[in-house]
Amino acid sequence: xxxxxxxxxxxxxxxxxxxxxxxxxxxxxxxxxxxxxxxxxxxxxxxxxxxxxxxxxxxxxxxxxxxxxxxxxxxxxxxxxxxxxxxxxxxxxxxxxxxxxxxxxxxxxxxxxxxxxxxxxxxxxxxxxxxxxxxxxxxxxxxxxxxxxxxxxxxxxxxxxxxxxxxxxxxxxxxxxxxxxxxxxxxxxxxxxxxxxxxxxxxxxxxxxxxxxxxxxxxxxxx
Amino acid sequence: xxxxxxxxxxxxxxxxxxxxxxxxxxxxxxxxxxxxxxxxxxxxxxxxxxxxxxxxxxxxxxxxxxxxxxxxxxxxxxxxxxxxxxxxxxxxxxxxxxxxxxxxxxxxxxxxxxxxxxxxxxxxxxxxxxxxxxxxxxxxxxxxxxxxxxxxxxxxxxxxxxxxxxxxxxxxxxxxxxxxxxxxxxxxxxxxxxxxxxxxxxxxxxxxxxxxxxxxxxxxxxxxxxxxxxxxxxxxxxxxxxxxxxxxxxxxxxxxxxxxxxxxxxxxxx
Ligand SMILES: Nc1ncnc2c1ncn2[C@@H]1O[C@H](COP(=O)(O)OP(=O)(O)OP(=O)(O)O)[C@@H](O)[C@H]1O
Ligand SMILES: [Mg+2]
Numbered sequence: 104x105x106x107x108x109x110x111x112x113x114x115x116x117x118x119x120x121x122x123x124x125x126x127x128x129x130x131x132x133x134x135x136x137x138x139x140x141x142x143x144x145x146x147x148x149x150x151x152x153x154x155x156x157x158x159x160x161x162x163x164x165x166x167x168x169x170x171x172x173x174x175x176x177x178x179x180x181x182x183x184x185x186x187x188x189x190x191x192x193x194x195x196x197x198x199x200x201x202x203x204x205x206x207x208x209x210x211x212x213x214x215x216x217x218x219x220x221x222x223x224x225x226x227x228x229x230x231x232x233x234x235x236x237x238x239x240x241x242x243x244x245x246x247x248x249x250x251x252x253x254x255x256x257x258x259x260x261x262x263x264x265x266x267x268x269x270x271x272x273x274x275x276x277x278x279x280x281x282x283x284x285x286x287x288x289x290x291x292x293x294x295x296x297x298x299x300x301x302x303x304x305x306x307x308x309x310x311x312x313x314x315x316x317x318x319x320x321x322x323x324x325x326x
Numbered sequence: 327x328x329x330x331x332x333x334x335x336x337x338x339x340x341x342x343x344x345x346x347x348x349x350x351x352x353x354x355x356x357x358x359x360x361x362x363x364x365x366x367x368x369x370x371x372x373x374x375x376x377x378x379x380x381x382x383x384x385x386x387x388x389x390x391x392x393x394x395x396x397x398x399x400x401x402x403x404x405x406x407x408x409x410x411x412x413x414x415x416x417x418x419x420x421x422x423x424x425x426x427x428x429x430x431x432x433x434x435x436x437x438x439x440x441x442x443x444x445x446x447x448x449x450x451x452x453x454x455x456x457x458x459x460x461x462x463x464x465x466x467x468x469x470x471x472x473x474x475x476x477x478x479x480x481x482x483x484x485x486x487x488x489x490x491x492x493x494x495x496x497x498x499x500x501x502x503x504x505x506x507x508x509x510x511x512x513x514x515x516x517x518x519x520x521x522x523x524x525x526x527x528x529x530x531x532x533x534x535x536x537x538x539x540x541x542x543x544x545x546x547x548x549x550x551x552x553x554x555x556x557x558x559x560x561x562x563x564x565x566x567x568x569x570x571x572x573x574x575x576x577x578x579x580x581x582x583x584x585x586x587x588x589x590x591x592x593x594x595x596x
Contacts, residue, residue, distance in 0.1 A: 157510065189510060191510075197507055208507075208508065
């Protein structure tokens with residue numbers, strides 16, 4: 104099976120005196136659904152940052168979508184990021200844009216046609232139950248609504264890999280289920296690889312999934 | 327409302343730069359016009375023993391517009407009482423020649439001194455009256471006026487630029503966030519900065535159009551025209567094509583520079 108992520112001896116750190124991830128080895132199959140758990144501060148968000156190239160490995164090698172991220176050029180990184188869908192823990196919505204425009208962002212960057220873009224955004228807004236809020240600005244929405252906007256944005260351009268950092272952290276059971284359904288749908292129908300950081304793996308999962316746990320700087324599969 | 331506020335700070339800053347520039351231009355024009363006026367009414371008087379070769383003198387200095395002999399008739403008429411016609415003819419020959427030297431522009435004291443020396447070098451010329459005392463005062467007054475206005479305009483521009491730099495940090499922060507987010511989704515640098523440059527150009531155009539309206543209105547006021555005609559000059563306060571293009575150019579350059587600063591200062595956050 105194709106590997107979408109291969110990490111060998113991967114070490115991550117923000118400064119010299121503290122390594123967050125220490126010589127980790129793991130690989131993730133293309134088309135799989137992966138949960139990552141771990142205590143607060145264990146390095147889950149840090150790992151995701153390295154996967155989208157915002158934090159460069161200090162040691163080892165990290166290949167995502169065939170691109171070696173250690174010493175990657177900015178044009179190569181842009182190329183990779185165009186095919187990623189990221190849900191950030193702090194959402195990272197553009198405050199001065201309407202939520203509609205926010206969801207459009209990856210479609211614009213990927214050069215989608217106007218009508219395709221509009222249709223896609225309309226359908227996503229419907230899926231995350233925010234159709235009536237399309238013209239509002241992020242700060243006019245509740246935390247959970249913003250989180251759903253972030254999810255819609257991550258799905259917009261049918262990415263090959265979705266990285267979601269606690270995408271249901273602020274949601275009630277009903278909205279959480281909405282998100283899980285969307286992610287499972289993308290995984291099943293589009294064969295999108297999904298990596299989700301979460302504290303609770305939902306009990307309702309229909310698709311097969313893998314579970315990795317981060318502890319003491321190591322990433323290990325839980326079987 | 328939100329986007330209006332986004333534009334306001336840069337537009338106001340640009341407006342005040344354009345305003346000081348145009349005020350400076352107007353003063354420059356007024357002084358030039360006033361100098362021209364002064365030059366028209368100003369002349370040196372040259373006293374010569376013999377008739378001088380006017381063409382030769384004209385060649386010597388570019389500053390000289392014309393040299394005309396002052397007819398001695400009026401002086402002679404005053405002396406006329408009881409002098410015979412023959413004596414008058416004799417007097418006419420022996421009397422020194424007077425010339426009125428008109429200049430092309432109003433000279434600086436320095437130029438005037440040089441010209442006086444130049445004229446005196448000519449053999450036949452005995453005396454040059456430049457009325458330098460009155461000339462000096464007027465000239466210095468003009469210079470003072472110009473300096474005061476320049477300092478004023480310069481101060482406004484400096485203060486504005488300082489204000490812009492303070493604002494710049496806020497803009498930098500604001501645009502940094504959007505540019506980082508766009509970067510995280512793989513937008514190349516030109517796309518990340520496109521919004522910024524568009525904003526900069528739009529603001530520059532808005533500021534230029536606003537100052538176009540303001541100065542068109544000001545130059546249509548008869549009150550202002552009167553002020554200038556009171557001192558005997560009439561100038562173009564605002565050239566709707568030339569001045570507008572200058573304004574547009576200046577504001578686009580300034581705002582593009584600012585946008586470039588922001589793009590260069592952009593850092594991706596971890
Ligand atoms: N930008 C940063 N600069 C320096 N240190 C950081 C930075 N971000 C995170 N850290 C540190 O790295 C460690 C791991 O942080 P990380 O955000 O990856 O935790 P996490 O597992 O996502 O936790 P949580 O479940 O609370 O989101 C923490 O000790 C944190 O203090
Ligand atoms: Mg985290």
